[in-house]
Amino acid sequence: MDFSWTEEQEIWRRTVKDFAQKKIKPHVREIDSDKKIPDEIIKGMANLGLLAPTVSKEYGGADLDWTMACIAAEELGRADISLAIPVLYLVEAAWGFIFNRYGTSEAKKEYLPKVTSGDNFLGIAVTEPEGGSDIVGAAKTKAVKKGDHWLLNGEKMFISGITESNRWGGIHLTLARTDPSAGHKGFSFFAVPLKNNSNVETTLLEDMGRMGISTGGFSMDNAELPENHLIGEINKGFYYAMEGFSAARVLIGATCVGASEAALELGIDHIKTRKSFGRPLGTFEGIQFPLTEHYANIESVKLLNYRAAWTMDKMYKERKFSHHDVALAAAMSKLRAPVYAFAVMNEVADWLGATGYTKEYPIEMGIRGVRSYSIGAEGTMNIMRIIIARELLGKEFLPYK
Ligand SMILES: Cc1cc2nc3c(=O)[nH]c(=O)nc-3n(C[C@H](O)[C@H](O)[C@H](O)COP(=O)(O)OP(=O)(O)OC[C@H]3O[C@@H](n4cnc5c(N)ncnc54)[C@H](O)[C@@H]3O)c2cc1C
Structure with a gap:
């Protein structure tokens, strides 16, 4: 077992982080109010290989594996906690992969180069x-x-x-x-x-x-x-959909980790400086203890999520795991990540006091955004529980036929 990053992974994280912090983060409020991702950001993402990055190079993709795709997802979540750009990224990464894997070469030639260049969705x-x-x-x-x-x-x-x-x-x-x-x-x-x-x-x-x-x-x-x-093949669509959902869920997990860490960092800055009763908020156990719980939760979901990405990489590259293993790992990640992310953002909003309820901080965008993941995008929480139960008990225990 080895928990360290490769040099390539570290360089990739630094590259995406640098781009995301400089070119995306300053525009998140404007994106939220204009309801539009600026064209320059889309072009910048395309130049870096962040649009449908799992697509093969032949069609302008970066042929990223899932660990690398999750690293980018995490950094996009950290920069845009409203989660609009992370959603665009993960939808194209997960479903672009499925299209690249099963689509006809004529259709792929027609669309994929324009998707990876940011000219098509x-x-x-x-x-x-x-x-x-x-x-x-x-x-x-x-x-x-x-x-x-x-x-x-x-x-x-x-x-x-x-x-x-x-x-x-x-x-x-x-x-x-x-x-x-x-x-x-x-x-x-x-x-x-x-x-x-x-x-x-x-x-x-x-x-x-x-x-x-x-x-x-x-x-x-x-x-x-x-x-x-x-x-792909006729009458196999349901299986392709399940394959894509697993990928999307793992990427959702990664975006939640990045957004949670950004929220916690903002909260830590605040509780170190804001004083109450003559002391920084961070000196009170009532503040410290939830901080430690949230930190531990984020770390645990990060591990769960990277293990899911690793399982996917092993399945696609070495056929070491099955789609069932991947579905289980992805469902566990999706079950935890949005809930922890919501909880940490909600906590940080409390620490910020009244300003936590204003638009001065991005926390309220995060709370609104992350709820989409637990309400339903790419599968509801109960569906994650049903998948996990199916893998633990066997499909004869499914509540439906
Ligand atoms: C912001 C957003 C973006 C989305 N984008 C896409 C997209 O791009 N493409 C796409 O195809 N879909 C998309 N979706 C839809 C998403 O996949 C669905 O919302 C999700 O699958 C749930 O379906 P539903 O909304 O019809 O809820 P329902 O299926 O009606 O479920 C309602 C509630 O009942 C619960 N429930 C259902 N069955 C059971 C059961 N057997 N046991 C226990 N509880 C159960 C669910 O967990 C849920 O809480 C998006 C959703 C959101 C919120």
């Missing part, structure tokens, strides 16, 4: 209005083959990156039933462009946080797709 569309957790029971979207193309009908809801896709172009990896009688074995994945698609209508939702990236939905009314926009 790549998102994920699984959730439907009638439910995200029970997608097998709730999904109504269908795809039917007509000659040499596909026709998609249905609606996706609570989808990240609708405005970005409308503005920049790009695709959402969209799950649709191709064999409605086959349950989870009857789904396929498609690359669906939203921009200038006359048979696709988009809507927007007003979120509470991570305002720099939009959330909304889209409906497809006989949306026509070329044959090569089917991703």
